[in-house]
Amino acid sequence: MISLAGRDILHGWGKFVLTGVGLGLLIGVTLSMAGVYRGMVDDAQALLDNSRADLWVVQKDTLGPYAEPSSLTGDSERPIQAMRGVAEAVGVTYLTMQIAHGDKDVRVMVVGAEMGEPGLPGQPTHLIAGRHIVRGHYEAVADVKTGFAIGDRVKVRRNFYTIVGQTSRMVSSGGDPMLFLSLKDAQAAQFQKDSDAILRQRARVAASPLLNPPGNPAVALAVNAAQSDNSNVNAVLVTITPNAEPDDVAAAIRRWQRLTVYTRAQMEEILVEKLIANSARQIAMFLVILSIVSAAIVAFIIYTMTIGKIREIAVLKLIGTRDRTISWMILQQALGLGLIGFVVGKIAASLWAPFFPKYVLLLPSDSILGFFAVMLICTLASVLAIQAALKVDPAEAIGG
Amino acid sequence: MAEGILIENVVKTYGSGDTAVHALRGVDMAVAKGEVVGLIGPSGSGKSTLLKCLGAVIEPTSGKMTIGDQCIYDNGWKVRDLRALRRDLxxxxxxxxxxxxxxxxxxxxxxxxxxxxxxNAMARKEAHDLLDALDVGHRAAAMPSQLSGGEQQRVAIARALINRPPVILADEPTAPLDGQRALAVVGLLNDMARQFDTAIIIVTHDEKIIPTFKRLYNIRDGRTVEEIPGAPVPEIAA
Known part of the structure; x- marks a missing residue:
């Protein structure tokens, strides 16, 4: 038996292909939306991977350092470092900010980490050009996505920093590229007040009899010094010794240091299920709407194509064509349209994904799932047209 | 002569009660194998209804219809698969x-x-042979839109004949054709009827072809009257 659907498609292939391309662009948008979500999850996981920590120690009762602000004193890592099962404990700071670069601003996450031996938690995992930070001040390593080149000088708050190295895929959970500074520089950038604020603060201290008791200027000096302290960190990243259990070490830190500690699994949950949950729901809504729109378009096209063939269908039924043959013809056309749409959509999504400002991750498993979803949508969309075809009275082929 | 089609007292009523429409009030017809008969009548007289009943597209209200030796309707369908009936007979x-x-x-x-x-190969071979016989074999690879009206009608005749059905029902087959082509189509149907022993009923309004029928049925008010061969052509309302 010949393929009636195939012949019909070949007969009007231009219209069919153009319709398929239109549908394909819509499917491309749908796949890209899924890719945006996957990219967000991947960014979150890259953030955790790149920190190379087993545990995140943060301010008590906060979801820091990525989902909520967290502040710890600069010496918090020392008692942690001494605990059983802890291999490394280093303080880090994270600050998302806009940095001027040429004519435009670049949104970056400024990361401050101890600049000791390369490989410490918090430091860039790898370099694709240049070198690590070796000086205590005014050097930076930038993710290549910032657009900063080696030798560029960028201003962070009050100071200029020279880019000495480039890294890649070092991004925040929001997809902002990272700019690594030494811990001291990053602390200054985050906590140091500007001159006017310091002057106002000193004036307030000087005017307060409590903070500046008459005859004892040392008190005011001490208060000013304490308020100008920049040694806070946002979190302490902890790696554990090979035989230690993360949960046990975390429990010990919680008990003895009275701080909040997250394991890798808990931190993933915070990032994926809390931080990007709203975005994920937003994307899911878009996916649902796009799926409905795609189904409506396929249904409309297939229905229109079927209605345009009512007389032929009546003739086919009159000369003895079975309902299942006619239904299969319509279903094949819907699936053919879906197939063309999927191929065009996959190609389109792959072509335009690199131009998205945020990371778009197109997973093969999502493509496979998308393919079956498209086929299912096309099958459902053809139901209306099949119903219309089955209602056609073969008597319509005979006049009178 | 063996009967190709036998229609006995076929009634078709649409609706019921006061709104009932009696399309056929007891039609009798007989067409022999290899014979072509004309069916004429004014619009609304029941020609198409009779064709639809005989074509197993609508069910008569009562009566009996036989194709060849097979009774297809006797106050109810005698065939389970009407599509197969249409396809094969x-x-x-x-x-x-x-x-x-x-x-x-x-x-x-x-x-x-x-x-x-x-x-497929066997079906195409048979189609080619039939198209050759109908003198359109040279257009076998063409699409319908590339054919003239006469060629299209010949292809339609080939389609009707391909399964060698004992009955062909033609609903005004010459309506879109000019006089010469219309007569040629009727001639062709006569040839095919003889060649394949097929009983053919041609419903027509076309006065050009009416004189060519050896037997003619006139349907008026849902009843058929067989016209006398050679009698003057009956007046046909449009």
Whole structure:
């Protein structure tokens, strides 16, 4: 038996292909939306991977350092470092900010980490050009996505920093590229007040009899010094010794240091299920709407194509064509349209994904799932047209 | 002469009670194998209804219909699969050719045997032979839109004949054709009827072809009257 659907498609292939391309662009948008979500999850996981920590120690009762602000004193890592099962404990700071670069601003996450031996938690995992930070001040390593080149000088708050190295895929959970500074520089950038604020603060201290008791200027000096302290960190990243259990070490830190500690699994949950949950729901809504729109378009096209063939269908039924043959013809056309749409959509999504400002991750498993979803949508969309075809009275082929 | 079609007291009533429409009030017809008869009558007289009943497209209210030796209706369908009945026993020719626009000429004709389960190659071979016999074999690879009206109607005749049905029902097959072509089509149907022993009923308004029928049925008010051969052509209301 010949393929009636195939012949019909070949007969009007231009219209069919153009319709398929239109549908394909819509499917491309749908796949890209899924890719945006996957990219967000991947960014979150890259953030955790790149920190190379087993545990995140943060301010008590906060979801820091990525989902909520967290502040710890600069010496918090020392008692942690001494605990059983802890291999490394280093303080880090994270600050998302806009940095001027040429004519435009670049949104970056400024990361401050101890600049000791390369490989410490918090430091860039790898370099694709240049070198690590070796000086205590005014050097930076930038993710290549910032657009900063080696030798560029960028201003962070009050100071200029020279880019000495480039890294890649070092991004925040929001997809902002990272700019690594030494811990001291990053602390200054985050906590140091500007001159006017310091002057106002000193004036307030000087005017307060409590903070500046008459005859004892040392008190005011001490208060000013304490308020100008920049040694806070946002979190302490902890790696554990090979035989230690993360949960046990975390429990010990919680008990003895009275701080909040997250394991890798808990931190993933915070990032994926809390931080990007709203975005994920937003994307899911878009996916649902796009799926409905795609189904409506396929249904409309297939229905229109079927209605345009009512007389032929009546003739086919009159000369003895079975309902299942006619239904299969319509279903094949819907699936053919879906197939063309999927191929065009996959190609389109792959072509335009690199131009998205945020990371778009197109997973093969999502493509496979998308393919079956498209086929299912096309099958459902053809139901209306099949119903219309089955209602056609073969008597319509005979006049009178 | 053996009967190809026998219609006995067929009644078709649409609706019931006061709103009932009596389309056929007891039609009797007999067409022998290899015979072509004309069916004429004014609009609304029941020609198309009779064709639809005989074509197993609508069910009569009562009566009896026989094709060859097979009784297909006797106050109820005697055949379970009406599609198969239409496919295997009845060929249809319509006012317009109604060829499938996305199939070429060969496949338009070969579709029926393919639907009946015949291998594609064999069905196409039979279609080619029939198209040659109808003098359109040279257009076998063309699409319907590339054919003239006369060629399209010949292809439609080939499609009706391909399964060698004992009955062909033609609904005004010459309506879109000019006089010469109309007569040629009727001549062709006569030839085919003789060649394949097929009983053919041609519903027509076409005064050009009415004199060519050896037997003619006139249907008025839902009843058929057999016209006397050679009698003056009856007046036909449009």
């Amino acid at each position: 009845i060929g249809f020719i319509f006012q317009a050719p109604y060829l499938i626009p996305f199939l070429d000429v060969t496949d338009n004709v070969a579709l029926l045997p393919m639907l009946a389960g015949k291998p």
